Amino acid sequence: MSVPRHAATLLWALLVLAASLVVARATYRTDLSAFLPRTPSPAQRLLVEQLRAGPFVHLIMVAIEGADERTRAAASQQLAARLRAAPAFSSVSNADAAQLERDRTFLFSHRYLLSADVTPQRFTAGGLHQAIGDSLDALASPEGLLVKALFPRDPTGELLGILDSLGQSQAPHTSAGVWISPDGRRALLLVQTRAAGSDTDAQQAACEAIRRAFAQVAAALPDARGARLGLLMSGPPVMAVTSRAIIKSEVVRLSLVSAALVALLLFAVYRSLPALALTLVPVASGALAGVAAVALGFGAVHGITLGFGVTLIGEAVDYSIYLFLQRGAQFRTGVWPTIRLGMLTSICGFAALLPSAFPGLAQLGLYSIAGLIAAALVTRFVLPGWTERVRSVRDLSRAGEASARALAWLRPARPALALVALLAAGTLYAHRGALFSHELASLNPVPLADQRLDDELRAASGAPDVRYVVVTQAAGREAALAQAQRLEAPLEALVAAGVIGSFESPTRYLPTEALQRQRRGSLPAAPELRARLAQALADLPVRPAVLEPFIADVEAARRGPLLSAADLAGTSFAAAEDALLVKDRGGWSALLPVAVVGADLSAASLERLRAAVSADAQAPAALLDLKGEADRLYAGYLSAALALALSGFAAIVLLLLVALRSVARLARVVLPLALAVLTVAALFAAAHRELTILHVVGMLLIVAVGSNYALFFDRAGEHPPASSPARTLASLLVANAATVVTFGVLASSRVPLLADLGSTVAPGTLLALLFAGLLARQAAPRAAAGA
Amino acid sequence: MLACLGALALAAAAAPAADTPPPAPAGSTSAFDQVLQLLAARRHGRVSYSEVQQMAMLERPLSSSGELVYQAPDHLEKRVLAPKPETLILDHGVLTAQRGQRTRVLSLRDYPQVVPFVESIRATLAGDRAALEHYFRAQFEGDVDRWTLRLVPTDASVAHTVQEIRIAGERAAVLMVEIRLVDGDRSLVTLGPEIPP
Numbered sequence: 015m016s017v018p019r020h021a022a023t024l025l026w027a028l029l030v031l032a033a034s035l036v037v038a039r040a041t042y043r044t045d046l047s048a049f050l051p052r053t054p055s056p057a058q059r060l061l062v063e064q065l066r067a068g069p070f071v072h073l074i075m076v077a078i079e080g081a082d083e084r085t086r087a088a089a090s091q092q093l094a095a096r097l098r099a100a101p102a103f104s105s106v107s108n109a110d111a112a113q114l115e116r117d118r119t120f121l122f123s124h125r126y127l128l129s130a131d132v133t134p135q136r137f138t139a140g141g142l143h144q145a146i147g148d149s150l151d152a153l154a155s156p157e158g159l160l161v162k163a164l165f166p167r168d169p170t171g172e173l174l175g176i177l178d179s180l181g182q183s184q185a186p187h188t189s190a191g192v193w194i195s196p197d198g199r200r201a202l203l204l205v206q207t208r209a210a211g212s213d214t215d216a217q218q219a220a221c222e223a224i225r226r227a228f229a230q231v232a233a234a235l236p237d238a239r240g241a242r243l244g245l246l247m248s249g250p251p252v253m254a255v256t257s258r259a260i261i262k263s264e265v266v267r268l269s270l271v272s273a274a275l276v277a278l279l280l281f282a283v284y285r286s287l288p289a290l291a292l293t294l295v296p297v298a299s300g301a302l303a304g305v306a307a308v309a310l311g312f313g314a315v316h317g318i319t320l321g322f323g324v325t326l327i328g329e330a331v332d333y334s335i336y337l338f339l340q341r342g343a344q345f346r347t348g349v350w351p352t353i354r355l356g357m358l359t360s361i362c363g364f365a366a367l368l369p370s371a372f373p374g375l376a377q378l379g380l381y382s383i384a385g386l387i388a389a390a391l392v393t394r395f396v397l398p399g400w401t402e403r404v405r406s407v408r409d410l411s412r413a414g415e416a417s418a419r420a421l422a423w424l425r426p427a428r429p430a431l432a433l434v435a436l437l438a439a440g441t442l443y444a445h446r447g448a449l450f451s452h453e454l455a456s457l458n459p460v461p462l463a464d465q466r467l468d469d470e471l472r473a474a475s476g477a478p479d480v481r482y483v484v485v486t487q488a489a490g491r492e493a494a495l496a497q498a499q500r501l502e503a504p505l506e507a508l509v510a511a512g513v514i515g516s517f518e519s520p521t522r523y524l525p526t527e528a529l530q531r532q533r534r535g536s537l538p539a540a541p542e543l544r545a546r547l548a549q550a551l552a553d554l555p556v557r558p559a560v561l562e563p564f565i566a567d568v569e570a571a572r573r574g575p576l577l578s579a580a581d582l583a584g585t586s587f588a589a590a591e592d593a594l595l596v597k598d599r600g601g602w603s604a605l606l607p608v609a610v611v612g613a614d615l616s617a618a619s620l621e622r623l624r625a626a627v628s629a630d631a632q633a634p635a636a637l638l639d640l641k642g643e644a645d646r647l648y649a650g651y652l653s654a655a656l657a658l659a660l661s662g663f664a665a666i667v668l669l670l671l672v673a674l675r676s677v678a679r680l681a682r683v684v685l686p687l688a689l690a691v692l693t694v695a696a697l698f699a700a701a702h703r704e705l706t707i708l709h710v711v712g713m714l715l716i717v718a719v720g721s722n723y724a725l726f727f728d729r730a731g732e733h734p735p736a737s738s739p740a741r742t743l744a745s746l747l748v749a750n751a752a753t754v755v756t757f758g759v760l761a762s763s764r765v766p767l768l769a770d771l772g773s774t775v776a777p778g779t780l781l782a783l784l785f786a787g788l789l790a791r792q793a794a795p796r797a798a799a800g801a
Numbered sequence: 802m803l804a805c806l807g808a809l810a811l812a813a814a815a816a817p818a819a820d821t822p823p824p825a826p827a828g829s830t831s832a833f834d835q836v837l838q839l840l841a842a843r844r845h846g847r848v849s850y851s852e853v854q855q856m857a858m859l860e861r862p863l864s865s866s867g868e869l870v871y872q873a874p875d876h877l878e879k880r881v882l883a884p885k886p887e888t889l890i891l892d893h894g895v896l897t898a899q900r901g902q903r904t905r906v907l908s909l910r911d912y913p914q915v916v917p918f919v920e921s922i923r924a925t926l927a928g929d930r931a932a933l934e935h936y937f938r939a940q941f942e943g944d945v946d947r948w949t950l951r952l953v954p955t956d957a958s959v960a961h962t963v964q965e966i967r968i969a970g971e972r973a974a975v976l977m978v979e980i981r982l983v984d985g986d987r988s989l990v991t992l993g994p995e996i997p998p
Contacts, residue, residue: 151885154854154863162856162986178903187908555861 022395029388030299033306040309043316051371051647060485060636061643063598070250070480070607070640071211072104072593075471076224077200077246085239087190089231090201096227097205102220105589108203109186109193113586120585122164122173126571127525129172130179132533136170137543137568142550145170150554167563169556180522186475195474200246202475206589207251214258217251248468257459258317264765265321272759276331276752283748284338285408292400293334300330300389307384308377319377321768326382328756328775329360329719330389332749336726337393337401339410339745350394352729355673356722357390359666363718366662367711372651374767375658375711410748414740417747421787428788435689438696449695451704454648459765481642482615484517484606484627486635491602494595495526498604500633504626505606513619515609520594523587530576537572540565648707655707659714666717674728682731683724686785687717694778708767712774719753719775720782724790731791743787750783833941834930836948839973841928844873849993856986868996874927877919891919917959921952921966922978937966947971 051058065071078086078093090108097106107113126132135141149171152161164173186193186202193202205224209216224247232240273294281290304326308315333353340349360382367379442449458465472479484501488494499521508514525533538546543565544558551558582588594605608623615623620639627637671680691713698705723746730739753775760772851866870878875894881887888899894909909916917936924932933939936959937952952966962983969977978990 150859150863153856153859154852154865154884162858166858555859555863557858557860560858 020399023399026299026392026396030302033302036306036309037302040305041314042320043314051373051650053371057636057638057643058647060638061640061647063603064483064638064640065211070593071254072206072208072251073477074205074207074221074224074247074249074251075468075475075477076203076205077195077471077474078203078228078243079200079246080244081239081242083190083194083198085235085243086194086201087192089228089235089240089243090192090203092231092234093224093228094203096231097203097224100223100227102208102216102223103205104208104592105206105586106203107193107205107586108201109188109191111191117585117587120581120587121176122168124571124577124581125168125172125176126537126568127530127533127577128523129175129533131170131172131175132536134536137536137538137546139546139549142170142546143554146550146554146556150556166560167567169561169564193475200474202471204475204477206593209251211250211254214254218255218258221247221252221255246467246471248464248471253460253464253468256464260459260461261317261321261765264763264768265317268321268759268763268768272756275755275759279748279751279755280331280335283408283410289338292397293331293338295397296334296389296392297326297330299392300326300385303388304381304385308381311380312373312377316374316377318374318765318767319381321763321765325378325715325757325760325771325775326385326389328715328753328779329722330385331752331756332719332722333357333390333393334397335749335752336745337397339748340741345398346394348729352725353390353393353722355670356725357386358673359669359721359725360386360718362665362669363659363662363714366658366665366714367655370651370654370658372655372707375651375655375707378711409741410744411740413747414742414744417743418740421743425788431689431785431788434693438689438692441696441700442692445699445702448702449699449705450652451706452645452649452652454644456704456706457648457708457767459767461764480607480609481640482608482610482623483638483640484608484635485603485638486606486633487601487603489601491595491597492526492528494602494604495521495524496528497633497635498595498606499526499529500630501606501627501635504629505608508623508626512611513622514615515611517606517608518590518594519606520591520604523582523585523591524577524579524595527576534572534574534576537568539572540569543568652707652710655710659710662714663717666721670721679728679732682789682791683721683728683786686724686789687720687782689785690720690778690782691716693781694774697777698774706766706770708770709774712771712778715771715775716778716782719779720786723750723779723783724786727786727790746783750779753779831941832944832948833939833950835945836941836970836972837925837928837930839928839945840926840975841873843926843973846871846926847996847998849996850990851993852988852990854986854988857984869992871926874929875923877923877926891923917954917956918963921968925950925968926975945972 051062054062076093078089080086081089091110094106094108094110097103121128131145133141136145146169149161149165149169152171152174153165161171161174187196187198188194189198193204194200195202207217207220209220211217225245228243228245232243234240235243277290277294280293281287284290284293305315305320308319336349336353337345364379364382364386367375368383370376370379471477484505486494486497486501488497498519502517502519502521505514505517505519509516521529537543547561547565548558551561579588579591582591594607596603596605610619624637627635667680667684670683671677674680674683694713694716695705695709698709726742726746730742757772757774757776757779760768761776763769763772847868847870849866850869851864854863854865856863865881865883867882868878868880870876870880875892877891879889881889885900888897890897890899891909896905896907896909898905909919920932920936923929924936930939933952936956937954940951940953942949942951948970950968950970952968954960954963954965960983964981964983967977967979967981968975969979974992976992978992979987981987
């Protein structure tokens with residue numbers, strides 16, 4: 015017997031070593047890839063691309079508060095100057111006058127290539143007469159002074175036309191030369207990071223660079239005025255960094271706290287340090303095996319999987335608890351078969367998660383399966399060789415007997431379980447419309463206060479959370495621009511009809527070369543223009559000599575080069591252009607973000623928008639509803655998780671039927687589990703807590719863990735003499751206490767994913783134990799009383 | 802945008818007497834203060850106006866006309882009726898300009914250099930001497946029955962374009978607002994009689 019035991023220990027040691035190597039060399043990710051589908055649909059692929067690299071994921075909104083307005087303005091200017099010099103940022107805006115001047119200069123000097131009004135007709139005598147006449151009207155109007163300064167160079171009003179087409183500026187308010195919040199108490203800056211949205215490390219570096227620059231600016235302000243300044247930041251990069259930090263710290267904290275609490279619990283029960291240490295061996299081995307399996311199976315381990323991994327402690331620790339606390343029974347012949355069956359049922363449950371399109375769930379499934387198998391095998395083959403060193407573990411028979419008596423006393427209340435079932439079913443029925451949360455946001459780990467700050471800063475800085483984006487893709491850059499250009503007319507019609515608020519397009523700052531060439535070709539040569547002007551001005555009060563600068567500018571534009579992306583450098587349009595015209599694997603994508611009127615589009619407006627976007631066969635485009643797509647993605651995960659959980663449950667039932675070979679025994683094992691799940695779901699419904707995907711997974715866990723309890727009760731009922739029912743009951747109580755502690759800690763998590771899981775499993779397993787005890791064959795307590 | 806506001810400032814000038822003005826207070830108060838008190842006592846006004854703008858680069862002056870509305874203390878409207886309809890409304894520091902299909906909304910807070918323009922008229926109509934003297938060197942000429950107020954901007958960015966603003970009136974009625982620019986161009990708004998509601 016001792017040789018195979020040594021062999022088992024040796025094999026275990028080798029496997030631990032191998033797994034450790036895999037774990038040490040594995041890639042760990044904490045970005046949002048855990049939530050992205052493994053095999054996305056085309057719309058999901060667009061969504062994923064937008065979330066990873068879209069124009070909206072680079073925006074950091076920065077607010078400076080405290081001290082007085084002048085100090086805030088000075089800090090804003092100096093911070094902007096520092097950030098503009100940093101390579102991590104592609105654009106920094108805070109209403110800086112020099113920046114505005116550069117923008118204006120760009121628009122003005124390229125007006126004959128940018129203005130949609132530049133056509134051959136515009137430069138005929140009649141067209142000039144009309145355009146200059148309009149400008150004279152403007153001169154007499156409240157716009158007069160502005161038009162006046164530009165009139166000799168731009169008598170046809172091209173700059174005003176371009177400004178009009180750029181739309182109502184949503185820029186924040188300005189005071190003391192910098193952007194401020196509507197209440198005037200914060201100075202605002204909009205910063206675009208250069209790094210990809212999915213590169214959380216780089217985004218974190220960018221956030222830290224802003225904080226550092228701010229600290230330096232504040233320290234340099236005279237009279238220690240900077241000490242009273244505060245820095246606020248939000249936006250997708252900040253959110254990504256925050257959620258990663260939260261998940262990281264939560265995973266570490268939860269693992270430590272639950273390990274410590276379980277250890278404390280077990281020490282209180284065993285009163286033996288060696289027993290305690292040995293109990294943790296299967297758990298640690300399981301965790302190691304789980305992470306190694308995920309690393310091998312998925313290529314990378316997601317941080318959240320490690321968080322879920324805490325759950326493994328909950329079940330794996332049970333195995334060694336049964337080993338130590340049921341020592342009176344023959345472990346290999348009496349206890350082990352039950353553990354084995356319990357483990358198999360759990361594996362059935364977790365195997366159901368493997369095909370999930372939600373990578374987080376699939377990883378959890380693989381992690382748990384590998385972990386449970388490893389923990390069970392270690393408990394069976396490695397631990398028994400070592401337990402000889404454990405001199406004594408406290409005998410819990412008396413506690414077990416007391417519990418058995420309590421259970422026996424409760425047993426007459428068994429019919430009440432029917433009432434519980436009825437009540438739970440009734441509650442679920444009453445809340446049937448609002449049982450599940452269908453928003454991906456329900457999984458957002460970022461605290462509510464941070465989400466509110468984000469809303470606040472977005473409102474203040476006129477950077478609304480973009481929900482709708484028209485995406486058109488083509489092989490080449492010019493083609494993508496041309497398609498974007500074709501989409502503008504139908505979108506403009508929708509703006510005019512008030513269906514949508516406004517939209518942006520990459521062609522606003524960079525028209526296609528074809529269009530630029532066409533506009534340039536509309537410009538007449540200087541002598542010809544002079545002759546036409548003489549005609550056009552015949553009955554207008556403008557001296558032709560005044561317009562010589564106009565003739566010179568037109569001639570320069572006629573001979574000048576076309577506009578290219580390089581000309582945008584230094585303007586605030588450059589960042590917009592980079593964001594709206596992107597090169598990706600398949601070629602080029604032009605993005606046209608759509609701003610809504612009011613809070614959101616009505617269903618009818620959305621339909622009109624969709625129709626307008628898909629009307630032009632020569633400009634194939636898709637309307638991407640970022641939030642809607644994300645929610646659909648999540649709803650897909652949720653319904654898939656429900657289906658998987660149900661099939662997992664069915665597999666468990668089937669397995670038990672085969673193993674127990676009795677419908678009556680099967681019913682006694684399955685009924686308490688089903689009842690526990692039903693009751694927990696009803697409790698959530700009654701508390702108006704919508705169920706998320708993790709609640710569903712939690713219910714699967716209730717069945718997986720609870721089946722162990724039910725099987726032990728079943729064994730006690732079937733083989734009274736072979737088992738020691740009191741000790742069995744005591745071991746179940748301890749095992750359940752460990753599970754409730756582990757998942758209770760998880761329930762306290764700030765990460766909704768983990769909290770949802772914990773708050774489902776902790777009460778669920780407790781109920782499963784209680785119900786299983788109440789529904790077990792009467793033989794057990796009688797035998798216990800007689801023991 | 803600056804031009805927008807400048808013109809509005811002109812518009813705002815349009816608030817002549819509506820009711821019988823209260824008698825000028827006796828005693829040591831200066832004629833300037835008396836006029837301001839008379840103006841401050843008026844809460845509402847609606848008049849027709851005509852405007853003539855002279856610009857060096859044009860062969861003839863540009864003319865326009867319409868209505869001006871004032872509601873104390875900070876609501877001003879300029880409704881251009883000819884040659885092309887256009888509306889400009891200043892309310893609580895927010896300016897709304899409507900021309901053809903297009904509406905522009907902007908907050909005066911974002912254009913601090915424009916505030917003096919608007920204040921020259923608003924503060925005059927509201928009888929707010931402190932505001933007037935914050936942005937201008939104000940020089941009062943004449944007496945309560947027939948007065949002229951010369952406003953020279955103190956802010957360098959405004960003084961760069963605007964030489965002076967002259968507002969002339971009789972008791973609580975503003976009759977004329979003239980803006981002379983540094984480049985020699987000028988704009989003259991003549992206010993007509995009160996339009997009955």
